[in-house]
Amino acid sequence: MSTAVREGVGFRSERGPVLIALMLTTGLVAIDATILATAVPSIVADLGGFSQFPWLFSVYLLAQAASVPVYAKLADTVGRKPIVLIGISLFLLGSILCGFAWSMPALIAFRVVQGLGAGAxxxxxxxxxxxxxxxxxxxxxxxxxxxVWAISSVVGPTLGGIFSQFTSWRWIFFVNVPLCIVAGWMLIRNFHESIEPRRHRIDYAGAVLLTAGMSLLILAVLEGGQAWAWDSVQSIGAFVLSAILLVAFVLVERRAAEPILPLWIFSRRLLVTTTLISLGVGAMLIGLTSYVPTYLEGSIGAVPVVAGLAVAALTIGWPISAALSGRFYLRIGFRNTALVGMGIAIIGAISLVLTSPHPNVAFVAISCFIIGLGMGLVATPTLIAAQSSVPWNERGVVTGTNLFARSIGSSVGVAIFGAIANAIIAGSAGGEHDPGTVEAAGGAVFLSVAIAAILTIGAGLAMPKGRVEDIEVVRPAVQPDEGTA
Incomplete structure (x- = not known):
């Protein structure tokens, strides 16, 4: 075992600078996920295009989610370092271009570049x-x-409001520039990996088919019922063409020498179940982060900052339990830890449902905190279980598939929860501005989140039993150079 491993996990260990760089790179994506929302009014006032601003979020999520599998496979082929540096560079370029955007269509286009960077x-x-x-x-x-996500959930909206009010909305993008430069420099200097040189046959056809097919699918889910009706020509056409491209992708992958998304992932029980769990986690997260603020603002008139802090309680509970989850899974295994976490999350979700007829910021925050505690015991151990079951040259694909599933879960969750909330609002005489209607819609969404948690626990029950040492097949094949990382 190398000196780096013996020295522990702290920031002062040899791997400390790498960990700090990883936190910085994660912070780029985390802050960008929240900082833009509070600046939308200022952006629209400057650039116009109010009807187009939802695309600022949709195209970013689309580019990010669709590119993850491609980056993940390339990381297993050429190494992690060049891929993460490409991602940081694209994110840096996209941020600079967004900061100088002269129109809403230009800003939307540059958000695609940012999303492609975030995908890596x-x-x-x-x-x-x-x-x-x-x-x-x-x-x-x-x-x-x-x-980092917990901190960003508070810092992001605050920075967005400050920049919009006191300087310019353009600084919500320019602030990424120094962060990108520092993170990239720290990784270049401190993270080193030894890749065995060999010739690779890049699966270009698979990459194009997967990216196009998933892009259309995610676009259809994100915009269905929003930009166009579910039964419209655009919606049906997007779903049909997506299905055709994905079927073609499967056929190509069966013959590819080095497939971009190996089909063996779907033949291993552990990987299938952890991927399904990640789908459920993504749906639950989007249901809470999207509708808790709306529920509190519309029902009791909570100001946006207070409503945002209530849902931020979820991202506070998550890292606490995630950091402690190692003590659990080393003793009782990955499966049992995930089941305990899902049980805690279900309790939190049910408490939201029961208290929804009586809106209260404190009750909502406590429930979100409980759900966050549960999610930390679910998402982290299942991801680590998936990573630990494969060697280095498969870990990128497995990790990417897990996070990709979470993105798909969020996309599908947005569509389902949005349809449920809109159906209740449409059937109410009071409309979206009636507190009683907002309470009913929020309660229905919270009930849907609880159902998603119950369904997800089924995937947890299907996980293979066993101790950690029964799942971990290899030691990490790539270690940082002695004395540098």
Missing amino acids: VQPMAVTIAGDIYTVAERAKVQGYLAS
Whole structure:
């Protein structure tokens, strides 16, 4: 075992600078996920295009989610370092272009560039952590990475409001520039990996078919019932063409020498169940982060900052339990830890449902905190279990598939929860501005979140039983150079 592994997980260890760099890169994506929302009024006032602003979010999520599998496979082929640096560079370029955008269509286009960068940054940070830390150490490290999201959920909206009010909305993008430069410099200097040189046959056809097919699918789900009706020509056409492209992708992958998304992932019970769990986690997260603020603002008139802090309680509970999850899964295994976490999340979700007829910020925050505690015991151990079951040259694809499933779960969740809420609002005489209607819609969404949690626990029950040492098949094949990482 190398000196780096013996020295522990702290920031002062040899791997400390790499961990700090990973947290910085994660922070780029995390802050960008929240900082834009509070600046939308200022952007629209400057650039116009109010009807187009939802695309600022949709195209970013679309580019990010669709590119993850491609980056993940390339990371297993050429290494993590070049891919994460490409991601940081694209994110930097996209941020600069967004800051100088002269119109809403231009800003939307530049958000695509940002999304393509984010698609490499987030999965690579998690994959690198899986490479350089042992299975016993990863829970604490994932807790550190999760804490970045918790901090960003508070810092992001605050910065967005400050920049919009006192300077210019353009600074919500320019603030990424120094962060990108520092993160990239720290990774170049401190993270080193040894890749065995060999010739690769890149699966270009598979990459194009997967990206196009998933892009259309995610676009259809995100915009269905919003930009166009579910039964419209656009919606049906997008779903049909997506299905055709994905079927073609499967046929290509069966013959590819080095498939971009190997089909063996779907033949391993552990990987299938952890992927399904990630789908459920994504749906639950989007249901809460999207509708808790709306529920509190519309029902009791809570100001946006207070409503945002209530849902931020979820991202506070998550890193706490994620950091502690290692103590659980080393004793009772990955499966049992995930089941305990899902049980806690279900309790939190049910408490939201029961208290929804009587809106209260404190009750909602406590329930979200409980759900966050549960999610930390679900998402982190199942991801680590998937990573630990494969060697280095498969870990990127496995990690990317897990995070990709979470993105798909969020996309599908947005569509389902949105349809439920809109149906209740449409059937009410009071409309979306009636507090009683908002309460009813919020309660229905919270009930749907609880149902998603109950369904997800089914995937947890199907996970293979066993101790950690029964799942961990290899030690990390790539370690940071002695004395540098």
